[in-house]
Amino acid sequence: MSIDDTSLQSLNTFSLAAHAAEITYAQNAKQLTDAWKLAQEKQQPFLLLGEGSNVLFLEDFAGIIVLNRIKGIELIENADEWLMHVGAGENWHQLVCYALEHDIAGLENLALIPGCVGSAPIQNIGAYGIELQSICDYVDVLDLKAGKVTRLTAAECQFGYRESIFKHAYKEGHAIVAVGLKLTKQWQPKLTYGDLSRLSPETVTPRQIFDSVCAMRQSKLPDPAVTGNAGSFYKNPTVDASVAEKISLEYPSMPAYPQPDGQIKLAAGWLVEQAGLKGFSIGGAAVHDKQALVLINKDHATSADVRALAKYVRDAVAAKFGIWLEPEVRFIASAGEVNAVEALS
Structure with missing residues (x-):
């Protein structure tokens, strides 16, 4: 309609x-x-x-x-798992709340991530130690030309850090219509990030993790209903260990997260902050003064304001650290999505 x-x-x-x-x-x-x-x-x-x-x-x-706006949540359980079939148009945070209300654990670390369920596989959304790929069972994809739905297993989705096959082979002429989630009943809390590390793994409950994640996000991240923003604007960059070691000599307290392949993931927000850009603005767009990873519509910003600010931040971080940040946000031009890095070059 x-x-x-x-x-x-x-x-x-x-x-x-x-x-x-x-x-x-x-x-x-x-x-x-x-x-x-x-x-x-x-x-x-x-x-x-x-x-x-x-x-x-x-x-x-x-x-x-x-x-x-394809809605619906179907729930099946077996002896070991909860299986959820969720319409792509369902709100992600409301799905997390639904799971908790039905005593289903495993989604609580992903509370308050904005957007619909259908967007989750595209970005392989993640927060506080969990990514979608760890709980995804399948994704149903509609071929818009043939009108046929294909079910891709989690492995076929080719998930990576903020990455999936849906940004490539299934980018054009396809639409995600549903996502299948598999949540084990042998729940193991993920308490590696932020205030979660203060919780006891022996006694913590999914609700306590949910409440802590919500408190952390609300304390640092602006509410889009109040201040326009798209959440984390840049991906956290992964660099060679030698690059991270060189930066840490000058900044011993630099947050750094070793990866399985030996590389080091850095915090993009920290890099922006060290470049002195917290609160920096161009036109009506600004770097958030509490979380430098977020660009905000501070005062009737135009698209040109946000784009100019995004480029300025990217250039400033590159000048200071030799690291080029890659936008996580999708850039949409008049005819469709364009390469965000090229748009800021």
Whole structure:
């Protein structure tokens, strides 16, 4: 069903003023397919949007935007696991709450991550020691041209750090319609990050982890309903151990996380902060003064303001540390998604 208002301002968490040629929403696979076919007939760009929590509209969109509103949660249990089949249009945080209310553990570290369930596999969302790939069972993908749904196993999704096959082979002409999750009943709490490390692994409950994660996120991250933002703007970079060691000589307290392959993951927000950019602004866009990894719409920012700020931050970190940050946020131009690194070069 089409929406009369073509403004995207309320449909992206940056709250940037942009418009689309047409906006519609889909509550099932057929409506998604019909919208895609209409875009093909009109020779217009097509974009599937969840809750707009990880996108930066660089300009007006010249085609049809479809809001994925495919809902539903199916729950099955066996002796060892909880199996959840979740519609792509469900809100992620509400799914975490649903799991807790049904005494299902395993999602609590991922509380308050904005966006829809269907977006989760694309980015392989993660927080506080857990990534989606560790709990994903399968992803149902709709071929918009054929109208056929294919189920990909977690291995076939080719998950990596903020990475998946959905950014590549299934980027065009496909839509995620459902995600399957597998949560073990032999729950092991993940308490490696932040205030979670203060909790006792012997006595901690999933609810306590959930409450702690919510408190941490709310203390550092701005609420998009109040201050426009897209969450973490940049990926945490992974560098050679020699690079990390060189930086740590000057900054002994630098946060660093050794990886299985011997490389070291650094905190992008820390790098931005050390470049002296907390609170720095260009136009109406600013680096958040509590969490430097977040760029915000501080005062009626334009898309050009956010883009200019993102480039300035990236250049400043590279000048100081020799590390080029890669945006986590998807950049959307008039005809569709563009390479974010190239857009900031």
